[in-house]
Amino acid sequence: MAVIDGKWCRMESEEMPYSDLSFGIKMEKLLHKEISKYQEIIVFKSQLFGNVLVLDGIVQVAELDEFVYHEMMANLPLNCHPDAKRVLIVGGGDGGVAREILKHPSVEKVVVCEIDEKVVDVCKKYFPKLAESFSDVRTELVIGDGIEYMKDQSSAFDVIITDPQDKIGIAEGLHNEGYYNSMKRALKPNGLICSEGKDMYFELSFVKRLMTFSRKLFPKVAYGYAVTPSYAPGHIGFLLCSTNPNTSFKEPLKTLTENEMKERKLKYYSSDIHRACFILPNHIKEDLYPDGNLQQ
Numbered sequence: 423m424a425v426i427d428g429k430w431c432r433m434e435s436e437e438m439p440y441s442d443l444s445f446g447i448k449m450e451k452l453l454h455k456e457i458s459k460y461q462e463i464i465v466f467k468s469q470l471f472g473n474v475l476v477l478d479g480i481v482q483v484a485e486l487d488e489f490v491y492h493e494m495m496a497n498l499p500l501n502c503h504p505d506a507k508r509v510l511i512v513g514g515g516d517g518g519v520a521r522e523i524l525k526h527p528s529v530e531k532v533v534v535c536e537i538d539e540k541v542v543d544v545c546k547k548y549f550p551k552l553a554e555s556f557s558d559v560r561t562e563l564v565i566g567d568g569i570e571y572m573k574d575q576s577s578a579f580d581v582i583i584t585d586p587q588d589k590i591g592i593a594e595g596l597h598n599e600g601y602y603n604s605m606k607r608a609l610k611p612n613g614l615i616c617s618e619g620k621d622m623y624f625e626l627s628f629v630k631r632l633m634t635f636s637r638k639l640f641p642k643v644a645y646g647y648a649v650t651p652s653y654a655p656g657h658i659g660f661l662l663c664s665t666n667p668n669t670s671f672k673e674p675l676k677t678l679t680e681n682e683m684k685e686r687k688l689k690y691y692s693s694d695i696h697r698a699c700f701i702l703p704n705h706i707k708e709d710l711y712p713d714g715n716l717q718q
């Protein structure tokens with residue numbers, strides 16, 4: 423949970439490895455605090471980070487760098503798919519990933535399945551530039567359990583993005599083999615998934631577990647990352663899987679021109695960043711790709 427300590431909001435956890443860490447951001451003003459049916463929701467204003475959303479003690483969104491995570495979660499899979507028309511987001515109640523997906527002209531439908539309606543309401547109030555995606559006619563907002571929703575889908579989506587709150591609590595079931603199997607069934611032929619992949623230092627064993635069972639289900643699995651100062655490790659990972667054995671995540675099918683990036687108002691993502699995000703430090707690469715096959 424978050425600890426409000428005078429002018430500071432400290433993100434602390436009893437779960438390893440974060441039980442040995444405390445990450446704090448100085449507050450200018452506490453804007454919102456409540457406990458919903460599912461989690462503690464805090465929003466505060468920071469001079470450096472802007473408005474910050476914290477769920478159960480974990481920073482989810484900060485105006486300073488929200489575009490990094492949202493642009494990467496959307497563009498990594500969509501630019502590796504030849505013609506994505508239907509996209510499902512599990513989680514994503516802030517609307518940021520949907521905002522970036524809707525910039526792709528091929529997309530006809532985005533379904534956002536968010537379990538906590540309070541998160542959507544709070545983000546509409548305090549993060550309107552993210553939540554504006556919910557007013558797009560192509561967006562369908564479903565308030566419900568993403569795990570149960572997924573079980574009812576079959577060959578329904580070109581791309582599925584899982585944007586969970588964390589690996590514990592209400593999102594715990596979004597990180598197991600059964601859920602990934604459900605995603606596979608819900609994909610159309612040549613479908614892709616992109617899931618938030620924690621970090622590669624504190625959570626390396628967790629990432630290895632995700633990649634191990636993903637390789638049993640998908641012919642192509644890859645791990646990339648982006649630099650995000652508002653997240654405690656300073657970076658965030660992305661796990662990508664494809665049902666198409668010819669997919670090459672490291673080389674996007676669609677490369678963006680300078681004009682296209684300006685039109686889409688991309689601040690972080692580019693085709694060069696796409697390629698570079700899969701270049702891992704040697705010791706991480708050896709752990710995640712023990713057979714040396716970086717296109718596995």
